[in-house]
Amino acid sequence: MLVYQDLLTGDELLSDSFPYKEMENGMLWEVEGKWVVQGAISVDIGANPSAEGGCDDEVDDQAVKVVDIVDTFRLQEQPAFDKKQFVTFMKRYIKLLTPKLDGEKQILFKKHIEGATKFLLSKLRDLQFFVGESMHDDGSVVLAYYKEGATDPTFLYFAYALKEVKC
Template structure:
């Protein structure tokens, strides 16, 4: 994992596959005893922007859309920045199977102190996630290695225009640049 920010101070978070899933430019809040990180996403416009250079399009017989890039699209900042790949939805049984496999694979990779906390709190975090299961969009990192990697969960809070993302915190590795 090579960071291009050698002179800048950034923190990037990777899953077990090495996929970059988050950075410190997106503040997070710990929930469920630190088992999950909650991050607010935002819809943004990606692509060239329309700049007003003082020309008068009507006097020059230009159309209303002249100067606007047709390639501009709305994207969710976190999905776009980290090239997250959407996965099919899980039903309850599939989700429980995923979590059992994830816990089994991750536990031996944690130091003993983290392992104890993980075992103590992962069940309540799993129940919390299951309570929102029908509302989630599921994402994995760019390599799409769902078996080894972590899931990122996105949902819209009631009345929210922008998505909220949930990360399984203990499955992330911090790399400082």
């Protein structure tokens, strides 16, 4: 299994069990999330609750709906950015990430990050913002939005900020 860690914080943000599609010249990875139900599981073993002394009101239903990616990687939702805040974030993020990349990746990153930023700015009103478990200020942001008519969120990752780790 492969896990993708944030190059800046070491937080686990994704794994190979969630297939991705490259976008914006490989700058972004698009990953489909799913709403799932977690919690109490009702198992019918064929027993008669009234004969066993059980009662339906004693059932503790702890089921809750979560988004698989958010839950699996313990992503923490952050307040949304306005345009000015997002541009400020991206400038800082680019400064922090660029020195961590090797020569070839650094050149490609500098060449294509502006296009990816413009793409994200065009969707800014629809985006949700998440950070890794450590909630570190200098970490990568994972973005989510709902495609038109979709009931499950789509996540966007900065591909160059992910480090592949074999588990």
